[in-house]
Amino acid sequence: MSQPDVSAPLLELRGVRVSFATSRSLMGSPGASTVAQAVDGVNLSVSRGEILALAGESGCGKTTLARAIMGLQPAQEGQILLDGVPMGKTSRALRRHRRRVQLIFQDPSAALDPRQTIYESVAEGLRVQKTPGVERDLVAKALSRAGLRPPERFFTKYPHEVSGGQRQRVLIAGALALEPDVLVADEPVSALDASVRGEILQLLLKLRDELGLAIIIVTHDLGLAWMVANRVAVMYLGRIVENAPAEDLLTSPHHPYTKALLSVVPENHHQEQMILSGETPDPTSIPSGCRFHPRCPLVASGQARRLGIEDRCTSEDPQLTESGSDRAAACFAELVEVPSAQSPSTTTQDPTRATLEDS
Amino acid sequence: MSILELKDLRISYASSEGRLPAVRGVDLHVDRGEVLGLAGESGCGKSTIAASVLRLLPKDAEIDGEVLLDGEDVLTMGWTRLRAVRWSKASIIFQGAMHGLNPVKRVGDQIAQAILIHDESASKESAARQARELIEQVKLPARRARAYPHELSGGQKQRIMIAMALACGPELVIADEPTTALDVMVQAQILDLLKGLQSELGLATLFITHDLSVLTEVADRIAVMYAGKIVEEGPAKQVFDKPKHPYTRALGSAFPEIGDWSYRMSPVGLAGDPPHPNDIPSGCAFHPRCPVATAECADHEPRLESVGPARSASCLLLEPVQNGQMA
Numbered sequence: 123m124s125q126p127d128v129s130a131p132l133l134e135l136r137g138v139r140v141s142f143a144t145s146r147s148l149m150g151s152p153g154a155s156t157v158a159q160a161v162d163g164v165n166l167s168v169s170r171g172e173i174l175a176l177a178g179e180s181g182c183g184k185t186t187l188a189r190a191i192m193g194l195q196p197a198q199e200g201q202i203l204l205d206g207v208p209m210g211k212t213s214r215a216l217r218r219h220r221r222r223v224q225l226i227f228q229d230p231s232a233a234l235d236p237r238q239t240i241y242e243s244v245a246e247g248l249r250v251q252k253t254p255g256v257e258r259d260l261v262a263k264a265l266s267r268a269g270l271r272p273p274e275r276f277f278t279k280y281p282h283e284v285s286g287g288q289r290q291r292v293l294i295a296g297a298l299a300l301e302p303d304v305l306v307a308d309e310p311v312s313a314l315d316a317s318v319r320g321e322i323l324q325l326l327l328k329l330r331d332e333l334g335l336a337i338i339i340v341t342h343d344l345g346l347a348w349m350v351a352n353r354v355a356v357m358y359l360g361r362i363v364e365n366a367p368a369e370d371l372l373t374s375p376h377h378p379y380t381k382a383l384l385s386v387v388p389e390n391h392h393q394e395q396m397i398l399s400g401e402t403p404d405p406t407s408i409p410s411g412c413r414f415h416p417r418c419p420l421v422a423s424g425q426a427r428r429l430g431i432e433d434r435c436t437s438e439d440p441q442l443t444e445s446g447s448d449r450a451a452a453c454f455a456e457l458v459e460v461p462s463a464q465s466p467s468t469t470t471q472d473p474t475r476a477t478l479e480d481s
Numbered sequence: 482m483s484i485l486e487l488k489d490l491r492i493s494y495a496s497s498e499g500r501l502p503a504v505r506g507v508d509l510h511v512d513r514g515e516v517l518g519l520a521g522e523s524g525c526g527k528s529t530i531a532a533s534v535l536r537l538l539p540k541d542a543e544i545d546g547e548v549l550l551d552g553e554d555v556l557t558m559g560w561t562r563l564r565a566v567r568w569s570k571a572s573i574i575f576q577g578a579m580h581g582l583n584p585v586k587r588v589g590d591q592i593a594q595a596i597l598i599h600d601e602s603a604s605k606e607s608a609a610r611q612a613r614e615l616i617e618q619v620k621l622p623a624r625r626a627r628a629y630p631h632e633l634s635g636g637q638k639q640r641i642m643i644a645m646a647l648a649c650g651p652e653l654v655i656a657d658e659p660t661t662a663l664d665v666m667v668q669a670q671i672l673d674l675l676k677g678l679q680s681e682l683g684l685a686t687l688f689i690t691h692d693l694s695v696l697t698e699v700a701d702r703i704a705v706m707y708a709g710k711i712v713e714e715g716p717a718k719q720v721f722d723k724p725k726h727p728y729t730r731a732l733g734s735a736f737p738e739i740g741d742w743s744y745r746m747s748p749v750g751l752a753g754d755p756p757h758p759n760d761i762p763s764g765c766a767f768h769p770r771c772p773v774a775t776a777e778c779a780d781h782e783p784r785l786e787s788v789g790p791a792r793s794a795s796c797l798l799l800e801p802v803q804n805g806q807m808a
């Protein structure tokens with residue numbers, strides 16, 4: 123077995139593809155068996171002490187990707203690496219992987235067994251993993267890290283006896299008990315009442331800072347990303363289409379899809395609303411060329427033609443191209459467009475970007 | 482005259498632990514052509530208010546106060562009159578109703594059926610024609626009338642529900658969480674449609690949601706509810722941007738403006754859950770969770786009072802003002 127590479131990102135995905143065999147396409151047209159390419163070549167990495175927000179429309183493949191990262195969903199292609207070491211395929215390797223990478227499911231009420239005490243829920247993972255140590259102490263430590271203090275007070279309680287926010291903390295405690303390096307949280311607050319969400323987000327920030335966890339937050343809420351994320355990756359139809367530091371991406375998006383997503387966040391109308399038509403693009407028939415081109419406002423408005431990229435949009439698959447040091451967008455316009463005209467950036471402009479675009 | 486006016490509305494449900502007060506004295510009005518947003522967290526009583534407007538509450542619910550629909554009290558109406566005002570004066574898009582479409586019936590037929598039930602003089606043919614027109618009005622192709630619910634996406638089903646609510650030409654539409662559970666982009670599409678219909682038809686709307694930020698898109702005024710009572714009310718933009726009540730402030734901070742640096746890496750939230758109706762705290766019902774509560778808050782219940790032009794809030798720490806004067 124190879125040695126961990128310390129310079130490598132903690133978690134890295136290289137060209138990950140996950141497909142499902144389905145009997146009919148999404149919008150109801152019956153047909154023979156088809157393949158849904160839910161995750162279609164994802165490159166992504168997260169470092170220790172970093173929160174990455176993974177955003178995108180319903181059905182774009184976020185949960186499938188999260189499950190693949192956990193090893194709960196086999197990837198047909200590509201690699202998932204921890205500390206530079208590819209995830210193994212044997213059940214023993216998978217079990218070890220799942221200790222270091224923990225998933226928090228979306229709905230706290232559905233994820234907890236109502237007949238199990240909070241102690242039992244948190245201890246379950248420890249038993250599955252055969253974690254050494256005194257179980258009682260490990261459970262207490264995890265609960266207290268998740269902000270449930272004093273932990274003993276929660277041992278014998280059942281899920282219905284605590285608040286919604288506390289139930290989410292119990293799930294987080296269950297994940298923390300195994301002392302993971304990576305936490306993947308699938309919509310961790312969307313089932314919670316609005317006033318309670320902030321507390322859970324504060325907890326995630328604290329865990330990032332105090333334990334140096336790498337955290338991937340799957341969310342459809344870009345406002346949430348603004349509150350907690352270091353980086354944001356925007357996913358469209360199984361592919362990351364833009365990846366950048368949160369402040370850059372959220373205040374001066376490059377990819378037309380990111381721009382559209384940001385423009386429909388209520389109370390965020392600094393730019394004109396770009397409401398895309400249609401919904402939940404169908405992974406059983408991914409458009410040729412740029413997968414976003416049938417809905418792309420640049421194509422519809424003629425801007426892509428004026429920029430001389432329209433032919434490429436409809437025939438070539440754009441890759442995530444680095445523009446500047448730390449951000450990338452999969453769009454042909456990225457290489458030709460002068461961004462300052464469309465989105466006056468409030469953040470520091472990257473000097474390397476200008477040279478890239480001038481050339 | 483307002484199209485809808487609620488006066489000291491009180492509603493309780495029967496439960497094994499006695500009466501459950503879900504709505505505890507609400508005064509509200511919706512003017513003609515106006516969109517009133519009603520916001521608040523799960524269980525605060527929003528859907529209960531919605532159901533009371535067309536008297537659709539369960540039999541064991543006790544209702545007190547007045548529900549004036551175009552000046553007529555719905556609570557004392559006879560059944561014939563009630564049948565006549567339902568859907569033609571006011572209609573409801575129920576929370577989650579798009580999942581309740583009949584799976585084995587074409588959606589056009591379901592809309593036509595709603596028309597026939599409420600307009601006995603209509604012929605089958607004219608109802609079918611109207612259904613197609615309504616489907617076009619919600620920006621779907623008329624041929625979608627022949628679709629079954631499973632052939633439609635969530636957003637398309639919600640459009641069908643909106644078409645159904647418009648079937649009898651109501652003056653008021655009550656939309657209970659019409660975009661909850663829809664994807665962000667689809668939510669924007671539906672909000673856009675509703676805005677268009679409101680201005681096109683001059684529809685008054687009671688728009689119910691737990692997401693305060695959505696209301697800044699559609700509402701003229703916002704009323705914020707907590708534990709069965711209105712705690713703040715005022716022009717939408719003002720309530721969202723400059724909330725007076727600490728609860729409104731907490732609710733609003735769950736939806737920060739992107740680019741507002743005061744929220745960057747510092748989310749704001751409240752401890753605890755909203756109270757259950759059988760366990761409502763003394764004094765100000767919000768006091769156990771309130772970040773600025775004083776000892777007095779546990780003993781004295783604040784009243785909804787004027788705190789500025791067109792604005793009211795119920796908090797002991799706010800100075801009431803004479804109507805029309807600045808706070």
Ligand SMILES: Nc1ncnc2c1ncn2[C@@H]1O[C@H](COP(=O)(O)OP(=O)(O)OP(=O)(O)O)[C@@H](O)[C@H]1O
Nearest residue numbers: 142144158160179180181182183184185186187405
């Ligand atoms: N087990 C499965 N079998 C077949 N198709 C699947 C399966 N799981 C997911 N899919 C399809 O893969 C695509 C991606 O689904 P996924 O659940 O990952 O999306 P998501 O981005 O998490 O969406 P949401 O925001 O609604 O949770 C969808 O088109 C979905 O229908």
Ligand SMILES: Nc1ncnc2c1ncn2[C@@H]1O[C@H](COP(=O)(O)OP(=O)(O)OP(=O)(O)O)[C@@H](O)[C@H]1O
Nearest residue numbers: 494503522523524525526527528529530539691758
């Ligand atoms: N039929 C009923 N019988 C008994 N209690 C009920 C009934 N319907 C609602 N309640 C209770 O009354 C309170 C108010 O419920 P209501 O549905 O009006 O809340 P809401 O504000 O619409 O919440 P949500 O945002 O979850 O839809 C809740 O505590 C609920 O449990």
Ligand code: SF4
Nearest residue numbers: 412415418435453454
């Ligand atoms: S590559 Fe072309 S179609 Fe794709 S997002 Fe960019 S401009 Fe739009």
Ligand SMILES: [Mg+2]
Nearest residue numbers: 184185186308
């Ligand atoms: Mg998902």
Ligand SMILES: [Mg+2]
Nearest residue numbers: 527528529576
């Ligand atoms: Mg409700």
